[in-house]
Amino acid sequence: MSLTTDRLARFARHIVLPEVGGTGQVALSDAHVVLVGCGGIGSPSLQYLAAAGIGRLTLVDDDVIDISNLQRQTIYTPSDVGRPKAETAAEWVRRFDLGLKVEPVIARMGTGNAHEVLSGADLVLDGCDNFATRLLVSDTCVELGIPLTSAAIGRFQGQVANFAGHLPGQACYRCFVGDAFDAVDCDTCAADGVLGAMVGMVGTFAAMQAMRVLLAGHAAFGEPQFGTLHLIDGMAPSMRPLKIAKDPACKACNRSPVTGKD
Template sequence: MEMTEDQIHRYSRHILLSEVGGSGQLKLLNSRVLIIGAGGLGSPVALYLAAAGVGHIGIVDMDVVDLSNLQRQVIHHSKDVGRPKVLSASEKMIALNPDVEVKTYQALLSSENAREIAEPYDVIVDGTDNFSAKFLINDLAVLTGKPLVHGGILRFSGQVMTIVPGQSACYRCIFREPPPAGAIPTCSEAGVLGVIAGVIGSIQATEVLKFLLGKGDLLTNHLLTYDALTVLIRKVGVRKNPRCPVCGDNPTITELHDYEQPVCANPV
C-alpha cells in the first residue's frame, strides 16, 4: 500500500517525525481501534485518532445525544440532540478525514456481544463512565489478549492507564471489584468539568498512537492521575498482582460477566 499525494500532504507533519515517517503513517492507516463509549472521553479519542489517520475505527454506544452531553462531548453538536451517538460521532469523524472507515455499534456492550465486537480490532479504548462497563472491558481485554487504554473522569480529576495483557498490570490488579452501589456519586450528582474529558481523552489517544507505532514509553504498570484544581499530575507505579482474579497466576474469572453498577467511575 502506498499513500496518495493528498495523504502525504494531509499527514505531512506526522511524516516529518522520525518516530513516525511514511512507514509509521502506513501502520496507522492499516490499524484497527475499538472505542467503547462515544461520550466525554470517546469524543476526543475518536476525533484525534480519525485526524491521525487510524484507518479502521469502531465505536460502541447505545445512547442518544442529550443536551446535557454537549458541555463535554465535543464530537456532538446541538443539531445532534436526540440522534444516536454512534451516528453523530461517525459523521464528524468521516467529515474530518474521509480516509477513515468507521464501523458503528449502537448497542450496550455486554458479556454476550463483547468478544464478537472486539474481535477485529488491534486495540481497545475504554471511554465509558461506569464501573460495570470498566470491569467488563478490562476482563475482555485480558481474556482476548488485546491491549487496552483505560480512562476515567469525575469532577476536576481524571486518570489513564494502559494495559498490555500478559505483560502489565490490569485494572483488577488495582481495583479488584466494583464498589458497592451508592459508594461513589454519579456524574449527575457530583458533576464534571467538561474540559477534563478533553485532557484525559487526548492522553488516551496519545497512548493508542504510541502503541500502534511502537514508540515511546506506555503507561503500562503506571496509573497517571490529573487534578485540575491543583494542576497536579502524578504517575503512580503499580504492579501486576499474582492474585488478580483475571490476570493472576490462578485466575478465577475465565468468562465475561455483567455487573449491575450504573455509577460513574471516580478515578481517585
C-alpha cells in the same frame, strides 16, 4: 499498505517527526481501534484518533445525545439531540475523513457481545462511565490479547493508563480496581459535575497514550507505558505517574489464555 499523495500531504506534520515518520504513520493507518463510549472522554479521543489517521474505528455506545452533553461532548451539536451517540459520532468521522473506515455499534457492551465487538482490534480505548463495563472490557481484552487504554474523569481529576494484562508480568485494569466494582455503581457527571475542558484534556491524553501503544515497534515514539497510571489534577494543575502492580490473585490476568486455568 502505502500512503497516497493526498494522505502523505494530510499527515505531513506527523511524518516529519522522527519519532513517528512514514513507518509510524502507516502503522496508524493500518490500525483498528475500538472506542467504548462516545461521550465526554470518547468525543475528544475520537477527534484526535481520527485526525491521526487511525484507519479503522469501531464506536460503541447505546446512549442518545442530551442537551447537557454539549458542554463537553464536542462532536455533537444541538440538532443532534435525541440521536444515538455512536451513529452520530460515526457520521462526524465520515465528514472529517473519507479515508477512514468507521462502524457504529449502538449497543451496551455486555457478556453477550463483548467478544464479537472487540475481536480483531489492535487496541481498545475505554472511556465509558461505569465499573461493570470497564471490568468486562478489560477482562475481554485480556482473553483476546488486546492492549487497553483506560481513561476516567471525576470533577477535576482524571486517570489514564495503558494495560496489557495478556502479557507476562503485566497488570490489567482489574489488578488496579479489584473485584468490588462488578456493578453499575460509580458516580456520575450529572450528580458530581465536570469541567468540559478537563474532559477534553483527559480524552486527548488518552488518544496520545493509545497512539503510543500503536506506534510501539513501528517508530521511536517511546515505550507503551503498560501499567503506569497517570493521575491528572486539573486544579493544581499537575500530572503524577503511579505504577500499578500485577495482582497475583487477579482472576482475569492470572488465568491461562489457552486453558482458562490458574
